[in-house]
Amino acid sequence: MNNFTEPLCILKTRLFREHDISLHALSKERGFLTVYAFGGAKSRRRFIGCLDKFTIALCTVQKSMKRGYLTLQEASLIASSKEFLHDTMKYGVVQNCALFLQVACRAWSYTSGVYTLFYDLLQACSDREDILFAIPFFFRFSLVALLGYTPSLYSCVVCSRHIDTIALPFFSIEKGGVLCHSCSPLSSALRIRDKEILYVLQYILSFSPIYWKSIPYNKQSIQQACTLIDEYVQYHLGVVWDNGRFIHV
Numbered sequence: 001m002n003n004f005t006e007p008l009c010i011l012k013t014r015l016f017r018e019h020d021i022s023l024h025a026l027s028k029e030r031g032f033l034t035v036y037a038f039g040g041a042k043s044r045r046r047f048i049g050c051l052d053k054f055t056i057a058l059c060t061v062q063k064s065m066k067r068g069y070l071t072l073q074e075a076s077l078i079a080s081s082k083e084f085l086h087d088t089m090k091y092g093v094v095q096n097c098a099l100f101l102q103v104a105c106r107a108w109s110y111t112s113g114v115y116t117l118f119y120d121l122l123q124a125c126s127d128r129e130d131i132l133f134a135i136p137f138f139f140r141f142s143l144v145a146l147l148g149y150t151p152s153l154y155s156c157v158v159c160s161r162h163i164d165t166i167a168l169p170f171f172s173i174e175k176g177g178v179l180c181h182s183c184s185p186l187s188s189a190l191r192i193r194d195k196e197i198l199y200v201l202q203y204i205l206s207f208s209p210i211y212w213k214s215i216p217y218n219k220q221s222i223q224q225a226c227t228l229i230d231e232y233v234q235y236h237l238g239v240v241w242d243n244g245r246f247i248h249v
């Protein structure tokens with residue numbers, strides 16, 4: 001038998017047989033795991049508060065050498081998900097991010113940065129209702145960057161001219177970043193009418209979700225940045241929202 005103890009983010013829970021619960025969880029070192037909490041549905045005192053969706057718990061897990069399945073032995077709560085479970089809007093935001101995470105990472109390499117991003121999201125889902133709509137887009141943009149598609153936001157992706165010297169920048173989804181006026185005819189780039197949209201994108205990739213609620217830009221720029229993010233993520237990851245779920249296209 002092999003044991004390990006580490007924090008797990010619980011993404012999904014499912015009742016199986018009469019008394020047992022399976023947990024689909026995210027681990028920093030091991031990526032996505034399915035862990036069985038035998039007896040977890042019968043007596044929750046053993047794993048008090050740790051078997052709820054979107055909880056973060058320090059878990060001791062035993063790996064069966066014979067069959068390879070993982071069994072939860074002990075768990076202690078790091079962060080409760082009660083706040084999400086009782087707030088429909090926040091629950092919807094975290095659920096959307098969790099669904100995207102599972103679809104996007106299924107086909108792409110997992111990195112420990114993915115765990116940290118989701119962990120921070122659970123710790124700090126925004127209290128600012130005016131930007132709550134934007135959090136799933138911010139999350140997708142950060143995740144796509146972690147998966148290797150960081151756009152060039154500080155200089156022209158073709159000639160490397162710095163953004164501070166470009167008065168009217170363009171953005172190319174295909175080329176993955178900002179274009180100056182001279183380089184823009186090379187592609188079907190979008191004109192960025194307000195540079196603040198680029199500052200929103202820079203802010204998202206510069207700060208952890210813990211700081212997203214302090215984003216200092218106006219709602220209109222954030223909305224336009226979200227539209228651009230949606231197109232960027234669809235193009236590079238091929239993941240779209242369709243009938244209440246994310247799918248690869």
Ligand SMILES: [Zn+2]
Nearest residue numbers: 156159180183
């Ligand atoms: Zn250029």
